[in-house]
Amino acid sequence: MRIGLLGCGTVGQAFARMIAEQGETITRASGRRLALGRILVRDAVRTRDGIDPALLTTDPQAVLGDPNVDLIVEVMGGIDPTSALLRQALEAGLPVVTANKQLLSRHGAELLELAAAAGTELRFEASACAAIPVIKVLRESLLAAEISAVTGIVNGTTNYILTEMTRSGLSYADALRQAQQLGYAEADPTEDVDGADAAAKMAILSSIAFHTNVRFDDVPYEGIGSIHAQDIELARDLGFVVKLLGVARLAEGGISVRVHPALVPERHRLAAVMGPDNAVLLESGTVREIMLVGPGAGGTETASAILADVLSILGTAKGSFLQNALVDAGRPLLGPEQTSSAFYVRLDVQDRPGVLAQIATVFADAGLSIRSVIQRGEGDGAQLVLVTHVGSEARMTAALAAMRILDEVRDEPVLLRLLAEAAT
């Protein structure tokens, strides 16, 4: 299975690395071996790590016309000439995977029709929210779920800026500068901060959710440039946080799709989505609310979504690639005694002089290091709460056994584990 790659920037190179590194998993799951065929680039002289220079070409027809190319992956972006190239590929019956939200949100319906007419497939998971599989979930899992609303934080740049304005009281300009320094905003952030990027994604998502052709031009959008630190502060006083939302709703008489900054109640699940993360909340009478959260951008994240689309096309073509998903990879299961975590232990103790020393000795003998101790109450009703650093279950089991036989320990100790430091 040879892939013709249109474009070889950050995402394209991440994709090339991924199919090389994941070759075995891909073959086991799909029964096919994926390889790169020709690669369209602007500059065929510059070398790219791990990519055979002989595959590079500056001629699109060398990729599209190569009889060994079975599938096109488009990561070059833009509308022209990309649109014409994808049309040509689909008309020739080649399946196409694209990450191009500009193109999809303007000409998605025509391209899907072309694909259907040619009996081939067009997939575009990476065009909205990178590796968050919201398009697959809408197209497949919730196809018949009658979606009533899609509400999303679909632009990481603006969510980062608003989060920092909220958390640190920064001005818009300072938060934007910080986002640029950290790589969360581009040198020219216009598309992101004015809402156009979010509008393109909402056009794509609402088209799928509502089985209706919603184009970029149909989506009115507002950005976050007019939001002042004082609005964020006032919103907080009123019990809200400010987010740039894409809001698509099924209403009486039709569909409404918009992008605008909004006050979100601080206990709403979208209010908890921080920094550069994206989140999409899907509402439906049959499934109530399902939310997907994750990174909405990034090279490997986007490449992962592209690879998933490629695998879905292989699976669809083969009929049953999923059978192979649960093959035994030969990984042994570790018993509890082989795992570790930090522990919380609550003991009902008799508060006598020396009891803490005794318990501390038990932990020390078991080789468990104590991070904090709280003592509550006095006399017979006293309690000791110990939180340990990460240690093995075997050590904790030994410590528990030793504590149980102490006269000062009444009742069975309560043992909980801490998530944060749970390193197997």
Added chain:
Amino acid sequence: MRIGLLGCGTVGQAFARMIAEQGETITRASGRRLALGRILVRDAVRTRDGIDPALLTTDPQAVLGDPNVDLIVEVMGGIDPTSALLRQALEAGLPVVTANKQLLSRHGAELLELAAAAGTELRFEASACAAIPVIKVLRESLLAAEISAVTGIVNGTTNYILTEMTRSGLSYADALRQAQQLGYAEADPTEDVDGADAAAKMAILSSIAFHTNVRFDDVPYEGIGSIHAQDIELARDLGFVVKLLGVARLAEGGISVRVHPALVPERHRLAAVMGPDNAVLLESGTVREIMLVGPGAGGTETASAILADVLSILGTAKGSFLQNALVDAGRPLLGPEQTSSAFYVRLDVQDRPGVLAQIATVFADAGLSIRSVIQRGEGDGAQLVLVTHVGSEARMTAALAAMRILDEVRDEPVLLRLLAEAAT
């Protein structure tokens, strides 16, 4: 396409309703018409709303042996005789969709092997977390993403109980009783509160995530019965909330899968998952963290996951059902003037006597009702912040136009919309 239904309880009846109500969408998307064939029940005399009594039978062979049945949906539950019936169906080459976590977590690998050998499919999205499409996402979207950890709140009953203990300081017994009254816990809640239900789901999810056969018996589990209100209070003092977690990790030397109550840092994203909701956090080097949240139980929620599996099987068989997902359903797009929401308006005003009355008149004339007003500062630097009840964009546009020409209003008003009441 005739479906043989094994079992017709809450989920089975919801599924029957759904394929009747969603018939048009299903046919448009898959090119096939779904209908119920024979239905296995315990009591064929009792009538069920909207189901033809002639389809009911108490004889499993009447379903499995019916030459018109193309696909089996199993919602009868249990291990025996269900296991034998599904084996028989798969061996006969019938695709099977099941919601049966007990069976899958004990015999999933054998059933998948049977399906592969017979060239047919076994799907089981509904067996873990109902309509949250975590199995599809793991099997398809993240197949090559090298998952390193799956951490889940996969039991709604216990999450409801722990949430109420945290929020209202209830004892375990009182919170359990409340959960039973509200239908979040069964009369016999043992499977849920002792962690067995979560362990079955984690066996299924970790098998898919790590391409390894993890069975129910491989998953050590602890429940929440020993958690006291004081542990929840102590945890809070330490900066944590208590959750029942399924934790599956790829570690050096193998895989560790466990279910136990855990202290989750209060700012962690799993800490925000409240009430009967489920959530699964998927970690991977390539896609960082993706979280899926939603209702983990319920009749229509589970039926929706089953229908999605059925549609995936139809799509796989046909090769391209997804082409049809973006057909124009003929829904018109509403312009902004046809939408409504509650509004936040911040005005820089000159603080003269009567300015509030003037602004209030503008809102009244536009037909917008004011919910709250905040005035900040004095003199030239004063600000008015008004929050309205839900009203149309057209009215807000009129009010803005009227405000702009007032001498007392300096600069452009800042307009934000409120999410919560955004109707339309």
